[in-house]
Amino acid sequence: MPVAIVGLTTVSAAVSPLSELGSALHAVGDPGHHPVDLPPMDAALRRRARRWAFTTRAIRATPFVTVWGPDEEFATQLDHLRALPPRRLGGQLLRPIGDTGAALRYARARGVGDQVAALVERPGPAVTEFLEFLAESWETWFAARWREVRPVLAARTRRFALDLAAGGPAGALGTLDPSITVAGAGVSIAKVRNGRHDVARRGLVVVPSTLINPHVYVADVPGRPLVLIHPAAPGPPVPAARDLLRRLAALANPGRLEVARAIATEPRTAGEIAARWHVDPTLVNRHLRELAAAGLARATRRGRYVQYELDAAAVDALGGDVLALLLR
Incomplete structure (x- = not known):
């Protein structure tokens, strides 16, 4: 936009x-x-x-x-x-x-x-x-x-x-x-x-x-x-509207929001989340990848496993980023 x-x-x-x-x-x-x-x-x-x-x-x-x-x-x-x-x-x-x-x-x-x-x-x-x-x-x-x-x-x-x-x-x-x-x-x-x-x-x-x-x-x-x-003095960077929309859409999905909650306090794999909360592992994996693609989660490979952790700073900055874009 x-x-x-x-x-x-x-x-x-x-x-x-x-x-x-x-x-x-x-x-x-x-x-x-x-x-x-x-x-x-x-x-x-x-x-x-x-x-x-x-x-x-x-x-x-x-x-x-x-x-x-x-x-x-x-x-x-x-x-x-x-x-x-x-x-x-x-x-x-x-x-x-x-x-x-x-x-x-x-x-x-x-x-x-x-x-x-x-x-x-x-x-x-x-x-x-x-x-x-x-x-x-x-x-x-x-x-x-x-x-x-x-x-x-x-x-x-x-x-x-x-x-x-x-x-x-x-x-x-x-x-x-x-x-x-x-x-x-x-x-x-x-x-x-x-x-x-x-x-x-x-x-x-x-x-x-x-x-x-x-x-x-x-x-x-x-x-x-x-x-x-x-x-006169350039302001701070502001994410593009398409990036902010993707982040907002990622969190607007109820299932994805639950998955985000699961990785908010500690890193977890898709299998761990699926087993603990009795959710389809394929769906969990899809949610995790979307959160990572939107810049809201970080993925770390540990041998055969991939752990995901919520990027709390990115989530915390989302409101300010939206306001900065609206004011820009």
């Missing part, structure tokens, strides 16, 4: 302050899986951040995933947004929820009905409020952090440029994170949802972030280059 990116003819890297601000606002809204040290917001800004939180949740609003140039300052990016017609920018802010009809249907369930209705019905004042929120967030909350992290992000883009020149697009992308692997002429990203993006005509822009971890974010905005936001 990967996301594939092919047609890697135009690949570049960019540092984006607005993208990093979006990641910061996302992290503030989801502190459970973003244990990062961000400065505190004052009460008024916190209230405004909650009003606009839907623009930076699981799906980011278009302004946070738009790259106009490789190294623009925040003020320049904000000017790009100010130059857009209010109705157009208002529509871009609704991207996380859907088109106008879908946004109006689902906004109230998210508790942002009034905010979304304002973007649809009165985009001028609503967009002005959003731009003021961005400016205030930057000036009073995020600018100091940006001065600290900008050199880190710039260094990462320079390293990517060197990797691009040395190893080509696919090879360079494969250095960004363990979840990104070379696959044929393109790359594959370990995600739950299947997807395929041919970027031969639109291009691909990679944007490093000090705050995006544990996510690797692929932003597909029609008519724009595909944007890949990745952790």
Whole structure:
């Protein structure tokens, strides 16, 4: 279940302050899986951040995933947004929820009905409020952090440029994170949802972030280059979805779960399990092999016998691996 990116003819890297601000606002809204040290917001800004939180949740609003140039300052990016017609920018802010009809249907369930209705019905004042929120967030909350992290992000883009020149697009992308692997002429990203993006005509822009971890974010905005936001420091490896599904399926079988229990405290052979628990030895052997093939048990040959032992660490990590893949 990967996301594939092919047609890697135009690949570049960019540092984006607005993208990093979006990641910061996302992290503030989801502190459970973003244990990062961000400065505190004052009460008024916190209230405004909650009003606009839907623009930076699981799906980011278009302004946070738009790259106009490789190294623009925040003020320049904000000017790009100010130059857009209010109705157009208002529509871009609704991207996380859907088109106008879908946004109006689902906004109230998210508790942002009034905010979304304002973007649809009165985009001028609503967009002005959003731009003021961005400016205030930057000036009073995020600018100091940006001065600290900008050199880190710039260094990462320079390293990517060197990797691009040395190893080509696919090879360079494969250095960004363990979840990104070379696959044929393109790359594959370990995600739950299947997807395929041919970027031969639109291009691909990679944007490093000090705050995006544990996510690797692929932003597909029609008519724009595909944007890949990745952790500046690669995250830990995450098993492929097919491997996790095989492990989950192995434990979901009642008989196999009983066999797993039999080898959880000490190594045993298939014959020993069959005799002790009065089970068909052929079936036990099949269960043991499936557990081993799924990476949940280890097999050790002792003369004529093969003993199996549950890999407790692999079973213990399964929940965390599933969560890591879902968050990725």
